[in-house]
Amino acid sequence: MKIGFSLGRCxxxxxxxxxxxxxxxxxxxATCIREKEQLDHVIEDYLYRNDxxxxxxxxxxxxxxxxxxxxxxxxxxxxEGIHRHKQPEGSIWVDMFPTELSTNESVKKAWDAYRFMxxxxxxxxxxxxxxFR
Numbered sequence: 263m264k265i266g267f268s269l270g271r272c273x274x275x276x277x278x279x280x281x282x283x284x285x286x287x288x289x290x291x292a293t294c295i296r297e298k299e300q301l302d303h304v305i306e307d308y309l310y311r312n313d314x315x316x317x318x319x320x321x322x323x324x325x326x327x328x329x330x331x332x333x334x335x336x337x338x339x340x341x342e343g344i345h346r347h348k349q350p351e352g353s354i355w356v357d358m359f360p361t362e363l364s365t366n367e368s369v370k371k372a373w374d375a376y377r378f379m380x381x382x383x384x385x386x387x388x389x390x391x392x393x394f395r
Contacts, residue, residue: 269308296341
């Protein structure tokens with residue numbers, strides 16, 4: 263499963279076949295689209311950007327965008343008044359877990375410890391912290 267960080271670039275990778283839509287957990291976009299009808303206008307704009315959707319089939323791009331919307335895979339922090347966490351430049355996708363799991367017990371323990379520390383230090387709001395106390 264993957265998390266995406268750019269609506270336009272993620273749609274590009276799905277349409278090109280580099281990423282399967284089934285492998286997408288969700289995409290955290292910088293967009294602030296409030297109504298599904300606005301989605302087509304955003305995609306049409308992206309079709310003229312060479313770093314997004316330029317040269318790709320507009321109908322397929324819109325189909326993917328609508329599918330992501332309909333399956334609630336498009337997360338837009340700006341809609342909730344939340345500043346989107348900045349990702350490193352060029353970062354489009356991240357795997358939610360390693361795609362090749364190791365059978366080495368030390369590697370497994372290190373991975374579990376890493377996930378635990380990440381969970382404890384990243385994106386945990388104050389209300390959730392009360393649960394851990």
